Amino acid sequence: MASKFINPWIKKIETYIPGQMKEGWIKLASNENNYGPSPAVIKTIKEKAGSIYVYPYKDAEVRREIAKYCRCKQGNIITGNGSDEIIDLIFKTFKTPAAGMFPTFSTYRITAGIFNKKYGEIPLDPGFSFDCKKFINNENFRESQLIFLCSPNNPTGGVIEREDIEKILAEGKITVVDEAYYEFCNKTCAGLINDYDNLIVLRTFAKAFALAGLRMGYAVAPEKLIKSLMKVKPPFDVNLLAQETAIAALSDVEFMEKNVKRILDDRIILVEKLKKKFKVFPTDANFILIDASPETANEFFNELFKEKIIVRKFGRFEGFEGDYVRISIGTGAENERLIELLEKI
Ligand SMILES: Cc1ncc(COP(=O)(O)O)c(C=O)c1O
Known part of the structure; x- marks a missing residue:
């Protein structure tokens, strides 16, 4: 069969x-x-609908606009078909085993499974608080090369303090901090990409910007990591309307x-x-x-x-x-x- x-x-x-x-x-x-989404987004979709006969060509412009929003350089940004796709690119690019907290966004574990990679789960404390020392000392953390953090964490809602994120970064493993809900808490560690060469921050237009149906996510990371991720990124993964509307959404923050x-x-x-x-x-x-x-x-x-x-x-x-x-x-x-x-x- x-x-x-x-x-x-x-x-x-x-x-x-x-x-x-x-x-x-x-x-x-x-x-x-x-x-x-913003009326600027709706207007853009109407205006640009007739342009979809060409392959998407605005990635550089989108990255430039996202970089302005994140106060970093265009070379620090990669876009994806939702941040879901960037999780996929991360598993294609970086060594494993991987580990993350539990409970958290299940896509890290599911994507690891698709690539037949080990993904260890490290339980949060009762009440879902995050104990950094316990996390770092956990066997699954110790044996991993790729760490997933989610802040605010889906589904628990808690944030991981910046000093804890720095302690984890200091362990030297590739550390992904998923900030899909950043705009609701205004706490970010994206600025740390200048201090740590092992940090990847994931963001999305699906939540606060209300573009879930268009699929547009991005990562902020040191240029060297972005260059490697770019090698495995499919050329036309983000569609033209998602590119256009991300630019429009950023024009009306x-x-x-x-x-x-x-x-x-x-x-x-x-x-x-x-x-x-x-x-x-x-x-x-x-x-x-x-x-x-x-x-x-x-x-x-x-x-x-x-x-x-x-x-x-x-x-x-x-x-x-x-x-x-x-x-x-x-x-x-x-x-x-x-x-x-x-x-x-
Ligand atoms: C923590 C987290 N990361 C990533 C995603 C996926 O976002 P996107 O729509 O950009 O793929 C979600 C969606 O629910 C999420 O909760």
Whole structure:
């Protein structure tokens, strides 16, 4: 049978399950920014739609604009088809084994599996706090050459302090700091690329800039690392409209900042409401992790699903007590509807 030709490790890979989406429903499952993109982005899509007969050709311009936004040089930036693709490029480029914290964004582990590379998980402390000393002393860290950190961490919401990141960088391994939610916390270690030659910072236009559907991510790193990543990057991975709209989004950063502020203001209200009934974990991002117990995550999910609201149920995290659900913060109206329903749960 044809299945004998499939690489044996591929059979073992868990398939990534994206948050569900139903037209007209309230989706609070994938940490998108439901306010949507800047009008400058919509205008650009309309104006540039007829240009898609040419291969994408604006990578240099996009990198230049991103570099301005990140206060670094164009040579410090690489773009990708979402930061997901850059994770893929990292596994193609750098030596393994790899390691990361647990729980965290599952794509690091899944991508390692696709490349048949070892990926060790290092548990966070109970309550999901990050103990740097324990992390560095963990056997999985010690034997790894490639480290994944996520700050703010998806799905827990916690940040890793800059001094901890520096301690990890000082260990000399390639260290990826995923800052997909940077704009919601304003804490970054991107400036450290001038001090550490082993740092890669991942960012995306999918969250605060509200371009998830266009797929545009980037990394900030020392020029030498970028040059190696560039060698394995497919030439036309980022489509032309994603390039054009990233430039447009960066021309209207104020729009993004205004909506981020609305989300952060609503976060305070939502956290207070949720705290009345559930254990809520401190968050620096546009989502909130709760322990739904004594209800199960499934029951919590279903109660909202009946009302056309989709959240992300994780259920149990191995080694941790509790039953977990992650709720993205939506628009003002969506959050009000959520709060109304939470009163009834
Ligand atoms: C921590 C983290 N990194 C990366 C990504 C992927 O982002 P992108 O849409 O740029 O591929 C996500 C998406 O949920 C995420 O939560």
